[in-house]
Amino acid sequence: MKTQLPAAPDAVAPHRADAMERLFGDPRDPGNPLGFTQILAADERAEMFAAGEQALDAYGLNAEFVPPQYGGRLTRLDELIEIMRSVYRRDPCLGLGYGVSSFIASVNIWTAGNDEHCRQVAGMLLDNRKVSVAYHELAHGNDMAGTEFEAMPGPDGLLLNGRKEIITNLQRSDAVVMFARTDARPGPRSHSQILVDKSRIPDGRMRYLPRFPSVGMRGVQLGGVEFDDCPLPADSVVGRQGLGLETALKSFQITRTTLVAMFTGMLDTGLRTTLRHLKSRKLYGRTAADIPQVRSVLAGVHADLLLCEAFSTVAARAIHLVPAETGIYAQAVKFFVSKVLMDAMHRLSTLLGAHFYMREGDNAIFQKLLRDIQPAGFGHAARAACQVSLLPQLSLLAKRSWRDGPAAPADLFRLDADLPGIPFDRLTVSAGGRERLSRSLAPGLDAITGRDHERREIHRVGQQLTAELALLAEECAAIPASELSVAASSASYDLTHRYVNVLVGASCVELWRNNQHHPDPFLADPAWAAAALNRLTLRPGTRPENLPGPLEQRLFDELLERYESSTSFGLVRRQLADRLPKEN
Known part of the structure; x- marks a missing residue:
């Protein structure tokens, strides 16, 4: 049926x-x-x-x-x-x-x-x-320059040889974009992208490999493929031959930003499921949601969700408005947002206790989401790979952007402002040491008036971050070349964490400051920005601290109001189809 x-x-x-x-x-x-x-x-x-x-x-x-x-x-x-x-x-x-x-x-x-x-x-x-993409190989991971899969010249075009082990939707797709070696010589111009129309593949030249079983994303069809002297027309090459890595790096700026931003929908459901459960649990004449420590965790996770959506929103808008800088923001979003989301889901699991891994009942969706959110940190590109990509750029950023230069355009932060089309043709592999988001923080703080508790908190954290940027400018300008590679020390990698904090902080301050007339009054409320800033871990390796009392109460009240009205918990309030549980 x-x-x-x-x-x-x-x-x-x-x-x-x-x-x-x-x-x-x-x-x-x-x-x-x-x-x-x-x-x-x-x-x-x-x-x-x-x-x-x-x-x-x-x-x-x-x-x-x-x-x-x-x-x-x-x-x-x-x-x-x-x-x-x-x-x-x-x-x-x-x-x-x-x-x-x-x-x-x-x-x-x-x-x-x-x-x-x-x-x-x-x-x-x-x-x-459907269309699939095959970038990586198990033997080389994120080292795409080591790719061995070949698309070398053949009698009538190209010959495909080799294997790719983990490809989403491989058997269900009509075409696959293959990242392949097209030149035996080493170097950045030795690979191309090949559009493989599966309907044009002769019998016996391609065979599927078994699916790798996975803990999370169980339903996603992951499979491998092996080609043996498979002929393809020469016009299957996407763009100019030898520019496959450059194309991939440009494309990553869009996909790394948007994909991890989509994952915040999972945290919304995880938070909603946890709150629903806690409100149904009666302890000592009250609900479990009334316990102070529980409320503190819930408010903190709500602030984390806002923090992630604020940064990813600015980064997504940056692709439209400042495409030359998005190579930096995309790496920062993947590195930062994925970690915050995974940690937040883990903290929610501690509130659910034994219910977080139950596969049946009202809370069963949580264990699925907890498993499915893990690829946020490694799928498409690992967090560590994003750090490796950011680190070599710090020295040039320190010299060209952090000490002086213009702030980002206001439309980057105004959610009601129109955006130009997606400039696929204006993406660049390198930002060349130019980025304006970090430079927006100091003038944004100077423009804030009023000294209520929330604005004081914005100033306090914001000033810490501007001081951090000044310190980073000194440290990174003097960093030796040996500390700008994969072999860098952990202290040098911490520089990337500290810099990303500045980008996130600037996103929060400027989003709040530039949306004072947005139809949703919550966006104009300094409480969300102050709470989000308080969740930044200014020292790498430390945990976020609990929100100050007034901010905790404000975020928890907002969380309850949105839960009871079935609206989304993120930065942009959206009406949901969820119904409320019946009162006992």
């Missing part, structure tokens, strides 16, 4: 994330064919959630990954993130396995492909088909 699905949304609705929310309905309704009950059943079978994929087909999700000139709706990355958060807050396997695996692949095409490649991939996606 075929599952009856909700009607498809209006594809041109002004808030497509709201349409997605309505499409999926209340996830806790046991009668909802798209709810947690069915999602968990698919997870137990290690299968993709079929009804969810049908719903996303009906919505036309792939159109969100295609630029408008090729018939899609990919105009703003912040909108894409919001839409995907609604998917991730229910089933991260749908988010990755249906959605962003094709997005990761297609961004390479929009960045470097010719018009024929772009139209070919767009046609596949708009026809609800």
Whole structure:
């Protein structure tokens, strides 16, 4: 019997994330064919959630990954993130396995492909088909320059030889973007990206390898492939031959920023599930949510969620407005946000106690999300790899940006400001030591008036961060070349953590300061910015401290109000389809 699905949304609705929310309905309704009950059943079978994929087909999700000139709706990355958060807050396997695996692949095409490649991939996606991407090899991990998979010249074009072990949606995709060696000589120009149309592969030249079992993302179809003298036309090369690594590095600036930003939808559900459970537990005549230490953890996690969304929002808008600088922000977002999200989910698990790993019942979705959120720290690129990429840039940043220079444009922070289209053609491999977000913090603090408790907290933490930037400018300008490589000491790697803190702090201060007239009054409230800043760990290796009493109460009250009104907990308040539990 075929599952009856909700009607498809209006594809041109002004808030497509709201349409997605309505499409999926209340996830806790046991009668909802798209709810947690069915999602968990698919997870137990290690299968993709079929009804969810049908719903996303009906919505036309792939159109969100295609630029408008090729018939899609990919105009703003912040909108894409919001839409995907609604998917991730229910089933991260749908988010990755249906959605962003094709997005990761297609961004390479929009960045470097010719018009024929772009139209070919767009046609596949708009026809609800899938495209995969194969970057890494197990033997080389994040060292893409060591890639051995080959696409060397053959009699009639190219010959593919070698294997890739872990590719999302490999067997379900119609095409694969392969990162391959096209020159036997070492160096950065020895690799290219190859668009492999699987319909053009002769029999016997490609074989699939078994799926690697995984703890999390069980439903995502991960597989390997091996090619043996597989011929392909020479026009399968995406962009100029030898520029595959450059294309990948540019594409990563978009995908690393957006993917980890989507994961905040998982923390929203984790926080909502935990609060729901605690409010239902009666202890000494009160609910468990009334215990001071419990409230402190919940308020802190809420602040962490706001912190992550503030930084990732600014980074996503930066791709549109300051694309030459986004190579820095993308690495920083992946390094910072993934760690905060994973730590926050772990702290919530301590409040749930034995309930956090139960696979049945009202809280069962939590154990799935706790497993599924782990790839935030290593999927696509490891946090350590992002540090390795940031470290060599610190010396030039110290000399060219941190001591003087202009602040970032105000539209970077004004959430109601229009954005230009995504400038795929203006992405650069290196920022050249230029970035303006960190320079925005000091003038932003100077412009703050009023001395209430929240503004004093913003000033206190903000001034610590401006002092940190001045100190970093001295330390990094003098750092020896030997400390700018993979072999650097842990103290040198700590410099990247300290610098990222400044970027995050500037994002929070300027988002709050530039949204005083936003329709949502919460964005104009200094409490959220003060609370988020208080969650920064200014000394690497330390844990965030509990919020000061007044801020803790303000964040907890906001959390309760949003829970009771079924609205999202993040920076942008959005109406959710969740229903409230019945009072006992």
